[in-house]
Amino acid sequence: MGIGIDLGGTTIKGGVVNDQGIILVERLVKTRSHLGYSHVLGDLIKLIEELQLLSPEEQVIGIGIPGILSVDGGTIVSCPNLQWENIPLKRDLEQALSTAVLLVNDATAACIAEAAFGSTRGKANSVMITLGTGVGGGVIINNRIISGAQGVASEIGHMLMEENFYRCGCGKNGCLETFASATAMIRYCHLRINQGYDSTLRSIEDFDGEAIMDAAKAGDSLAEEAVNRLANYLGWAIANINDIINPESFTIGGGLSYAGEFLLEKIQAEAIKRLTYPQYAVPEMVLARFKNEAGMIGAANLGSFI
Amino acid sequence: MGIGIDLGGTTIKGGVVNDQGIILVERLVKTRSHLGYSHVLGDLIKLIEELQLLSPEEQVIGIGIPGILSVDGGTIVSCPNLQWENIPLKRDLEQALSTAVLLVNDATAACIAEAAFGSTRGKANSVMITLGTGVGGGVIINNRIISGAQGVASEIGHMLMEENFYRCGCGKNGCLETFASATAMIRYCHLRINQGYDSTLRSIEDFDGEAIMDAAKAGDSLAEEAVNRLANYLGWAIANINDIINPESFTIGGGLSYAGEFLLEKIQAEAIKRLTYPQYAVPEMVLARFKNEAGMIGAANLGSFI
Numbered sequence: 001m002g003i004g005i006d007l008g009g010t011t012i013k014g015g016v017v018n019d020q021g022i023i024l025v026e027r028l029v030k031t032r033s034h035l036g037y038s039h040v041l042g043d044l045i046k047l048i049e050e051l052q053l054l055s056p057e058e059q060v061i062g063i064g065i066p067g068i069l070s071v072d073g074g075t076i077v078s079c080p081n082l083q084w085e086n087i088p089l090k091r092d093l094e095q096a097l098s099t100a101v102l103l104v105n106d107a108t109a110a111c112i113a114e115a116a117f118g119s120t121r122g123k124a125n126s127v128m129i130t131l132g133t134g135v136g137g138g139v140i141i142n143n144r145i146i147s148g149a150q151g152v153a154s155e156i157g158h159m160l161m162e163e164n165f166y167r168c169g170c171g172k173n174g175c176l177e178t179f180a181s182a183t184a185m186i187r188y189c190h191l192r193i194n195q196g197y198d199s200t201l202r203s204i205e206d207f208d209g210e211a212i213m214d215a216a217k218a219g220d221s222l223a224e225e226a227v228n229r230l231a232n233y234l235g236w237a238i239a240n241i242n243d244i245i246n247p248e249s250f251t252i253g254g255g256l257s258y259a260g261e262f263l264l265e266k267i268q269a270e271a272i273k274r275l276t277y278p279q280y281a282v283p284e285m286v287l288a289r290f291k292n293e294a295g296m297i298g299a300a301n302l303g304s305f306i
Numbered sequence: 307m308g309i310g311i312d313l314g315g316t317t318i319k320g321g322v323v324n325d326q327g328i329i330l331v332e333r334l335v336k337t338r339s340h341l342g343y344s345h346v347l348g349d350l351i352k353l354i355e356e357l358q359l360l361s362p363e364e365q366v367i368g369i370g371i372p373g374i375l376s377v378d379g380g381t382i383v384s385c386p387n388l389q390w391e392n393i394p395l396k397r398d399l400e401q402a403l404s405t406a407v408l409l410v411n412d413a414t415a416a417c418i419a420e421a422a423f424g425s426t427r428g429k430a431n432s433v434m435i436t437l438g439t440g441v442g443g444g445v446i447i448n449n450r451i452i453s454g455a456q457g458v459a460s461e462i463g464h465m466l467m468e469e470n471f472y473r474c475g476c477g478k479n480g481c482l483e484t485f486a487s488a489t490a491m492i493r494y495c496h497l498r499i500n501q502g503y504d505s506t507l508r509s510i511e512d513f514d515g516e517a518i519m520d521a522a523k524a525g526d527s528l529a530e531e532a533v534n535r536l537a538n539y540l541g542w543a544i545a546n547i548n549d550i551i552n553p554e555s556f557t558i559g560g561g562l563s564y565a566g567e568f569l570l571e572k573i574q575a576e577a578i579k580r581l582t583y584p585q586y587a588v589p590e591m592v593l594a595r596f597k598n599e600a601g602m603i604g605a606a607n608l609g610s611f612i
Binding site for chain 1 (some may be wrong): 317347374376383384429431437438443447448450452453454455457458459460462464466468476478479542545546547548549551553554555580582583586587588589
């Protein structure tokens with residue numbers, strides 16, 4: 001049992017999570033990052049105190065962060081969504097709450113949720129890839145999360161694939177994220193539409209990743225091209241990760257994964273093409289079980305995976 | 307203390323290795339793989355029995371193999387150098403010797419040797435890349451070797467980079483091995499020479515990787531181009547591996563690594579260009595301490611890393 005917080009760019013979600021991974025109580029507030037760190041810290045403290053009052057017993061507190069943590073897990077080194085750098089969040093929360101607080105990357109939290117109660121339950125080794133605005137990653141080896149010697153492991157979205165037509169926010173040109181995120185698909189479709197390519201997407205103002213998935217399912221050829229492109233690079237990245245750590249399972253999560261088997265089958269086919277030993281070693285590739293609640297459930301269970 | 311065997315395509319080397327990683331006794335025989343498995347097995351048994359007689363106490367026996375092992379570590383699933391497939395080597399040796407035998411991939415054995423007594427001593431997380439005829443890999447996380455859920459982890463040489471002018475023995479076009487091995491450099495130099503490119507290598511019959519390294523050090527522009535190409539792809543692979551597991555250290559070993567700092571500096575520069583957080587997270591990149599003896603030393607210490 002624990003309290004799990006998902007600190008996102010738009011909302012802070014918190015839940016009391018029981019030993020079966022069920023959220024017993026849930027609360028959310030807007031993330032007022034424009035008001036600065038101390039306001040967000042204050043909102044976090046209030047939210048956690050409220051959950052503590054509602055919770056039947058004393059709880060471990062885990063917090064999922066959309067960014068990079070220091071090696072000791074106490075400081076947020078970089079969190080572009082909140083425009084934070086070198087924020088000692090663990091220290092500040094522990095001083096205010098008099099309770100131990102653990103921080104974790106948000107995609108790693110999702111990986112924990114799946115390993116504890118979801119698609120990779122009972123598997124000691126798994127890799128999570130979350131497909132949303134960006135591409136996030138989580139890696140669990142021998143039942144422990146891998147955050148790296150310098151805290152920068154599981155940055156799967158920033159693996160360099162090949163040159164692309166735009167540069168990633170990380171500064172590199174050709175990261176997986178620029179080929180395999182909702183942003184990547186949207187930019188690619190706009191590029192092709194501007195080149196004169198016809199598509200049902202032209203009639204949708206400000207189409208998003210979901211609209212592209214839907215159009216692809218309905219047979220729109222540009223949308224299909226964009227989805228196939230995403231699957232191509234994801235399959236390639238999965239095959240390369242498999243050459244390094246060969247986990248039991250790769251889990252596809254995040255908003256784009258709601259497209260379901262339609263997307264998963266494409267990714268599987270592209271990965272198998274590039275596996276080194278497809279004849280006897282195909283890792284499992286599955287859809288995540290949890291959606292928006294993954295971060296809370298994983299953060300609440302962080303203690304069992306460190 | 308243990309007995310470590312390095313079962314190579316040309317020779318079988320065996321040694322009694324003490325607790326400081328020093329080889330007390332060493333023996334070698336030719337690998338007569340052309341005579342078939344039973345002959346090689348017989349030679350292996352003889353070699354091990356001889357080492358057992360020369361060894362001061364009862365020993366664990368570890369054997370490094372240039373191939374892929376089954377998940378239980380008992381069967382050689384594929385070993386192209388010896389033309390072996392599905393060979394139950396552990397069972398056959400244990401029946402003959404009445405002693406426990408452990409098998410390990412040879413590059414993983416080299417990774418163990420470095421972690422136990424060499425360049426990554428005391429580091430819980432390290433990645434080894436061996437540059438020889440092919441490109442081998444070893445991965446240690448939390449002081450345990452990573453062989454993968456299906457036994458195909460640490461196949462760093464088969465990470466897919468981009469299209470190349472020839473196909474890898476694994477069947478894929480564009481593996482790291484086709485850009486960053488001695489074979490890759492030799493083929494690249496022949497290609498460029500056939501295209502009319504001038505080089506001091508033209509005067510060397512059947513030049514090898516070492517000759518290319520030497521020519522590059524002496525300022526030959528084609529040889530330098532070949533070495534820079536190798537460093538470029540290795541740096542890229544290191545950056546991508548760092549995005550996944552961010553180990554404390556990458557160790558460069560194998561025959562080509564004898565070129566020393568000249569090569570290492572190029573690889574470091576290429577990796578740093580592609581790291582996601584070069585401003586605060588540059589993993590250590592070092593040269594291996596051990597050379598031909600790495601396999602024996604690592605195999606003898608396998609028991610401490612599983």
